[in-house]
Amino acid sequence: MGEYSLGDALRKFLNQSHLKGSIQALQIEEVWEQIMGKTVARYTDKIQIHGQTLYVNTTIAPLRQELLYQKDKIVQRVNEALGERAIKEVVIR
Numbered sequence: 060m061g062e063y064s065l066g067d068a069l070r071k072f073l074n075q076s077h078l079k080g081s082i083q084a085l086q087i088e089e090v091w092e093q094i095m096g097k098t099v100a101r102y103t104d105k106i107q108i109h110g111q112t113l114y115v116n117t118t119i120a121p122l123r124q125e126l127l128y129q130k131d132k133i134v135q136r137v138n139e140a141l142g143e144r145a146i147k148e149v150v151i152r
Contacts, residue, residue, distance in 0.1 A: 083145055084108045087137055094136045099126070111147040113137060126151045 063071070084106050092100035103126075105116040113133070117123050126133070130149045137146045 081108070083141055086141060087113070090140050094140055095133070108146070111145065113146045113149045114152060115149065116152050123151050 087108075088106050091103070091106065099122065102119045102122050103115055103117045105114075107114040115126060117126070130151070133149045134146050138144050
């Protein structure tokens with residue numbers, strides 16, 4: 060067996076488990092206001108990650124429409140915040 064640092068072992072475990080998306084969703088929720096601004100953060104309800112897809116929920120129709128136009132920018136900002144290319148698609152519901 061090779062030697063791993065604790066950080067490497069945790070990364071390997073998270074990559075192989077189903078927890079990675081949940082942990083990344085929590086990381087995104089923590090910085091969502093910084094990424095998207097106060098108004099967007101106030102009116103988005105739930106953020107989830109399944110695979111490489113970010114799901115963002117809002118009940119405000121005009122905001123939903125605006126976020127649909129900003130999908131590429133959201134992907135870019137979220138990936139920058141996570142420090143890796145974890146998200147490839149955004150679904151606004």
